[in-house]
Amino acid sequence: MSFRKDFMWGAASAAYQIEGAYNEDGKGLNIWDYYSVMKGKIFHNENGNVACDHYHRYKEDVALMKKIGLKYYRMSLNWTRILPDGTGRINEKGVEFYNNLFSELKANGIEPMVTLFHWDYPLALHRKGGWLNDESSDWFAEYAKVCAELFSDKVKYWMTINEPQVFIGCGYHEAKFAPFITSPTADLVRMSHNVLLSHGKAVRAIRENAKQEVKVGLATMGPCVTPKDEREKEIEIARFLSFDFNEENFLFSNSWWGDPIALGKYSDKAFELFGDVLNEIIKPGDMEIISTPIDFYGANVYESATVGTREDYASNAYIGCPRNTMDWPITEEALYWSVKFLNERYNIPVIITENGIPCHDWVHLDGKVHDPNRQDYMHRYLKGLKKAVDEGVDVRGYLYWSVMDNFEWSSGYDRRFGLIYVDYRTEERTVKDSAMWYKTVIESNGENL
Numbered sequence: 001m002s003f004r005k006d007f008m009w010g011a012a013s014a015a016y017q018i019e020g021a022y023n024e025d026g027k028g029l030n031i032w033d034y035y036s037v038m039k040g041k042i043f044h045n046e047n048g049n050v051a052c053d054h055y056h057r058y059k060e061d062v063a064l065m066k067k068i069g070l071k072y073y074r075m076s077l078n079w080t081r082i083l084p085d086g087t088g089r090i091n092e093k094g095v096e097f098y099n100n101l102f103s104e105l106k107a108n109g110i111e112p113m114v115t116l117f118h119w120d121y122p123l124a125l126h127r128k129g130g131w132l133n134d135e136s137s138d139w140f141a142e143y144a145k146v147c148a149e150l151f152s153d154k155v156k157y158w159m160t161i162n163e164p165q166v167f168i169g170c171g172y173h174e175a176k177f178a179p180f181i182t183s184p185t186a187d188l189v190r191m192s193h194n195v196l197l198s199h200g201k202a203v204r205a206i207r208e209n210a211k212q213e214v215k216v217g218l219a220t221m222g223p224c225v226t227p228k229d230e231r232e233k234e235i236e237i238a239r240f241l242s243f244d245f246n247e248e249n250f251l252f253s254n255s256w257w258g259d260p261i262a263l264g265k266y267s268d269k270a271f272e273l274f275g276d277v278l279n280e281i282i283k284p285g286d287m288e289i290i291s292t293p294i295d296f297y298g299a300n301v302y303e304s305a306t307v308g309t310r311e312d313y314a315s316n317a318y319i320g321c322p323r324n325t326m327d328w329p330i331t332e333e334a335l336y337w338s339v340k341f342l343n344e345r346y347n348i349p350v351i352i353t354e355n356g357i358p359c360h361d362w363v364h365l366d367g368k369v370h371d372p373n374r375q376d377y378m379h380r381y382l383k384g385l386k387k388a389v390d391e392g393v394d395v396r397g398y399l400y401w402s403v404m405d406n407f408e409w410s411s412g413y414d415r416r417f418g419l420i421y422v423d424y425r426t427e428e429r430t431v432k433d434s435a436m437w438y439k440t441v442i443e444s445n446g447e448n449l
Contacts, residue, residue, distance in 0.1 A: 001390050002447065008397025009442040010072030010110075011065070011419060012354055014118035014162070016048045017406035019078060021055035025093035028084030030120040031171075031178040041180060043412035051407045053427050058101050064420055064429060065403060066108040069439035073110050074219075074353060074399045075101075076118035076162065079143060082150075086122030087139050095150055102154040113157040113399075115219060116144055116202060119167045119177070119409075126179060131168070132187055137197035144202035148209035156212060159298055159353070160202040162219045164195045169251035176410055188251060189277045193286070196260050200289035218261070219298035219353040222254030224338035225315075226304045226331070238307050242341050247273050254342070262346035264291035296396055297346055298353035304334035325358040325415055330377060336384035339395050349394045355381055356401035358408070358415040363430055369421045374434040382441065383449050400438065404429065 022033045036047040054061055065073060079086065081094035105112050117140070121130060125139055144160070152158075168191055170177040183191070203216050225241040227234035245253035250273065259267050264287050271278060305316040317323075322330040339350045357377040361369055382398065389395050405418035413424055419435035422428075440448055 001392060003386065003389055003445050004396065005445070007395075007445060008072045008111075008113075008351065008399070009445075010070050010074060010113070010397070011400040011403035012074035013054075013076070013403050013406065014115070014120075015076045015078035015081070016051070016118070016120045017402070017408070018052040018054040018404065019081075020048065020050040020053045022049045024055070025081075025097070026084060026091040027078065027094060028080035028086070028091075029123040030078070030080050031123055031126050032120050033080075034123050035178040035180055041178075042410055043414065046407070046412035048407040050424075052404055052422050052424075055097065057427065058097075059104055060429065061404065061420075062101075062104045062108050062110065064431060065105075065110055068419060068431060068435040069442045070110055070403070071442060072113055072157075072397065072399065073105055073403065074113040074115065074159070076115040076120075077147060078120055079117065080120070080122045080124075083122070083143055083146065084124075086125035087142050090146065090150075098151060099154070102151065106154065111157065112155050113159065114147070114151065114155045115159040115162050116140075116147060117160065118162040119171070121167075121179075130179075131172070131191040131194050131198075132183075134190075134194060136194045137201050140198035141201035141205045144205040145209050148206045148211075148214075152206070152210040152212060152214060156214055158206050158214055158216045160199045160206075160216070160218045161195065162353075163221045163300060164192070164199075164257050165221050165252045168192060168195060173251055185247070185274070186277050189274050190281050192251070192256065193278075193281050196257065196290045197286060199261065200292045203292045203294060204289070215295040217294045217296035217298050217348075217351070219300055220254070220257055221300040221354075222252065222258070224301060224304040224334050224341070226306050226333050226337045228307050234307060238337065239341050239344070241305075241307065242337075243345065245269065250274075255345075258297070258342075258346060260287065260290045261294065262291070262297065262348055264288070294348065296351050297342060297348040298351050299338055299342055300354035300401070301334050301338045301352060302355060302357075303328045304331040304337060306331075324377075325360060326411070330357075330380075332377075332380035333384055335381045336388045339385065339388045339393050340391075343393050343395075349396045351397040351399070352385065352395070353399050354401035355398065356417045358417045361405070361416045361418075361421055361432065363421065363423070367430075369430050369432040371432045371434045374432070375437045378434065378438065378441075379449060382446065386446055386449050 227238040243255040404420035408415040
């Protein structure tokens with residue numbers, strides 16, 4: 001076997017990380033707009049107020065996407081650009097921007113894939129309790145309905161939420177991301193349930209209001225644990241650990257979120273740890289809503305862990321191991337095992353909705369950005385993905401993160417993941433060597449890997 005003829009090759013971005021124009025044309029504030037400007041929250045005290053200025057430069061950016069051969073572009077909508085207060089009033093200027101962007105993508109032969117929520121929660125709703133408010137799933141369902149009514153004539157592929165593990169775990173538990181809160185465990189469990197309900201209600205709202213046949217899923221992340229070797233015993237240990245969790249790390253697990261969505265129930269471990277809270281908050285019909293069938297399961301995968309521990313090193317590291325500029329080890333087996341385990345457990349087609357590497361990039365004396373390490377990273381990881389596909393794992397697409405350098409949340413602008421280099425002083429774009437190599441992969445449908 002090989003990659004499907006309709007395999008979805010593309011790249012991804014998120015609204016807050018690239019759009020800028022944070023207070024233009026009637027847009028409301030979100031929690032990143034409000035909290036990231038407070039000193040000490042973001043590296044170098046940077047923020048996304050301007051970012052890559054994609055709001056004003058989207059035509060240039062789409063032309064570059066076409067140049068590098070992208071077939072699919074995963075992007076997110078900025079909730080408060082459409083609904084400034086989170087619910088209610090629609091901002092026509094925001095709607096116009098996205099309609100123009102979709103039209104530009106279509107005119108250039110690029111299929112948009114929309115994520116409804118990539119962490120930019122409306123400030124007005126945050127002040128009403130945000131995800132802790134049991135009305136939050138209805139707010140999100142309203143937002144999903146509005147977007148389906150407005151954009152589903154141009155958008156076929158939809159994702160409800162991006163990485164609930166991270167925006168809840170880092171935003172409301174570790175206080176690393178907006179709104180920089182540390183919440184009690186019981187509140188985190190309630191927030192999680194409301195996020196899951198939001199997902200389920202959004203899936204239904206999109207399908208019920210779509211103007212064409214749509215494909216709906218979500219994008220998650222979670223630990224991928226790889227076996228020490230390919231003996232069945234070691235594989236089973238790795239599979240178990242890839243979905244296990246405890247009271248400390250449950251928010252960052254695969255199964256805390258994936259089991260309710262794909263299997264229609266919280267795991268026995270969830271009730272063992274948090275049964276009192278779950279029994280209080282789960283209402284009749286909730287699990288049916290949460291497990292509304294989805295068409296694909298998105299996985300954001302950057303690294304894997306290995307069974308076992310090494311003294312003084314994380315389980316995926318060793319002395320002198322290769323690392324990227326986020327200090328994450330390079331673990332080329334990650335895509336192979338992650339899609340294999342997810343497809344086995346949930347029996348849903350998988351899309352790699354993010355995979356990428358931040359490197360030390362700059363414009364060289366010849367005016368180009370040479371990034372052989374990124375090309376090598378992509379080659380290694382994609383070979384693992386191809387191996388999984390060759391073995392019959394149902395993988396539908398690969399979306400590189402990210403289409404361009406951008407605001408990397410609490411790390412600011414120093415971490416460069418993009419296929420396109422951005423000089424943030426001038427907003428000048430430069431296509432990197434890795435982007436043109438990726439073009440050859442797309443053109444060959446991965447046969448040149």
